[in-house]
Amino acid sequence: MSRIIGRGERLTRLHTFRNKFVDAPGSLGARYRSRRWDWLRATFPELDQMSVIDLGGTAEAWRRAPVQPARVHIVNLEKPPPDLPSWLRSDNADACELPAEILAGDYDVVISNSVLEHVGGHARRSMFADAVHELADRHWVQTPYRYFPVEPHWVCPGMQFLPAAARVTVARHWPLVHTPPADRAEALRTVLDVELLSRTEMRAYFPHSSIRSEKVAGLTKSLIAVKRS
Numbered sequence: 108m109s110r111i112i113g114r115g116e117r118l119t120r121l122h123t124f125r126n127k128f129v130d131a132p133g134s135l136g137a138r139y140r141s142r143r144w145d146w147l148r149a150t151f152p153e154l155d156q157m158s159v160i161d162l163g164g165t166a167e168a169w170r171r172a173p174v175q176p177a178r179v180h181i182v183n184l185e186k187p188p189p190d191l192p193s194w195l196r197s198d199n200a201d202a203c204e205l206p207a208e209i210l211a212g213d214y215d216v217v218i219s220n221s222v223l224e225h226v227g228g229h230a231r232r233s234m235f236a237d238a239v240h241e242l243a244d245r246h247w248v249q250t251p252y253r254y255f256p257v258e259p260h261w262v263c264p265g266m267q268f269l270p271a272a273a274r275v276t277v278a279r280h281w282p283l284v285h286t287p288p289a290d291r292a293e294a295l296r297t298v299l300d301v302e303l304l305s306r307t308e309m310r311a312y313f314p315h316s317s318i319r320s321e322k323v324a325g326l327t328k329s330l331i332a333v334k335r336s
Contacts, residue, residue: 154174159217159218160212162222177194180212180214184199232308236248275291278294316334317332
């Protein structure tokens with residue numbers, strides 16, 4: 108019994124550690140997300156007057172956002188939440204294969220954060236980028252950088268450079284994982300769902316955009332493809 112209690116206490120401490128650096132409102136991750144909002148608002152000063160389409164975003168994130176655009180249209184694979192405010196719309200759709208009525212929409216800017224690494228392979232990343240280019244003249248597309256030393260989804264140093272089988276083992280046993288997988292099959296699915304991108308790949312998908320570096324301690328943590336017009 109004491110071993111079980113001891114393990115539980117260790118896991119609690121580790122989750123507290125993860126929250127401190129990643130998940131909690133006052134965490135290091137939250138501070139960097141706040142800084143990213145500041146950067147976005149500085150890039151698009153008229154954001155509060157714009158019509159935004161957010162590929163892969165959430166209604167909760169926009170409700171907590173420090174700026175409220177005129178309209179926000181969220182596209183996500185998750186079921187749309189109920190009771191959205193009038194300025195916020197959410198549709199269940201695949202950003203790589205958008206319905207014609209969404210592609211024909213009138214948007215000022217496309218925004219996407221930490222989605223491109225999840226869409227599944229080069230072909231689908233190209234489809235995602237094509238959708239971004241078609242939807243609006245302006246965009247802000249952020250994704251974690253492959254060569255940052257800590258894999259951001261598992262908060263594990265160097266995990267992204269390991270073979271798939273080793274990443275599955277890490278996903279199952281690494282104590283800082285957000286939600287432990289139920290079994291090896293689920294761990295494999297979550298591992299294969301993440302493909303971090305390099306700067307070369309981002310430049311290939313967004314050749315007419317500025318590729319900005321979001322840095323932590325002088326190291327590039329994520330890449331942002333920005334096009335103002």
